[in-house]
Amino acid sequence: MSTKNDWSRFVVRINIRAPRSRIYEAWATSSGMEWWFLRTCEYTDAGGRLLEPDIFAVKGTSYKFLWHGYPDETFEFGEIMEANGRDLFRFRFGKAGTCTVRILLAGDEQIVELEQGEIPLDELSKMQYHVGCKTGWTFYLTNLKSLLEGGIDLRNKDINLQDMLNA
Structure with a gap:
C-alpha cells in the first residue's frame, strides 16, 4: 500500500x-453562490457587464468571490472554464488551480463531486491549497447539503470571530 500523497x-x-x-443553480448563479458559499459573488460576462443574480455563468464568465468572516481585501478572481447548464461547472481558482464540479446520480440522490487540480507543488501551496x-x-x-435538505446555514458571518472552521 502506497502512502504517497498526490499534492496536485x-x-x-x-x-x-x-x-x-x-x-x-447554486454554483452557476451569483445568488446561488451567495446562498451557501460566499458573502459576495460577482459574475461578469465577456463584455464586462455584471450578470444579474439569477443568470447562469457560462464559459468565459469571470468572477470575483468574497467570503463571510474575511475583510474585503480577501478575495479571489477567476474565470469559468466550462459550464454545461446541467451537471458540470469548472473554474480557475486563482493560484490554487482549477475546480471541477460534477453532479452525478446515485440511486435517488445526487452526488456533488468537487475536484481541485493543478495545485502548485511548492510547500506553501501544499498547505494552503x-x-x-x-x-x-x-x-x-x-453547508450546501444542510441548506438544500434542511434550510440551516452553518456559516459564521461575524467578522469578529476569526480562525473559524465555518468562515
Whole structure:
C-alpha cells in the first residue's frame, strides 16, 4: 500500500437529496453562490457587464468571490472554464488551480463531486491549497447539503470571530 500523497489534486464528494437543477443553480448563479458559499459573488460576462443574480455563468464568465468572516481585501478572481447548464461547472481558482464540479446520480440522490487540480507543488501551496482548500470545500459542501435538505446555514458571518472552521 502506497502512502504517497498526490499534492496536485484532491476530490471531495457529498450526497444531496435535492433536484439536480437546484444544485447546479447554486454554483452557476451569483445568488446561488451567495446562498451557501460566499458573502459576495460577482459574475461578469465577456463584455464586462455584471450578470444579474439569477443568470447562469457560462464559459468565459469571470468572477470575483468574497467570503463571510474575511475583510474585503480577501478575495479571489477567476474565470469559468466550462459550464454545461446541467451537471458540470469548472473554474480557475486563482493560484490554487482549477475546480471541477460534477453532479452525478446515485440511486435517488445526487452526488456533488468537487475536484481541485493543478495545485502548485511548492510547500506553501501544499498547505494552503491542498490542505486548506480541501478543509474549506469539505465544510462548504456540507453547508450546501444542510441548506438544500434542511434550510440551516452553518456559516459564521461575524467578522469578529476569526480562525473559524465555518468562515
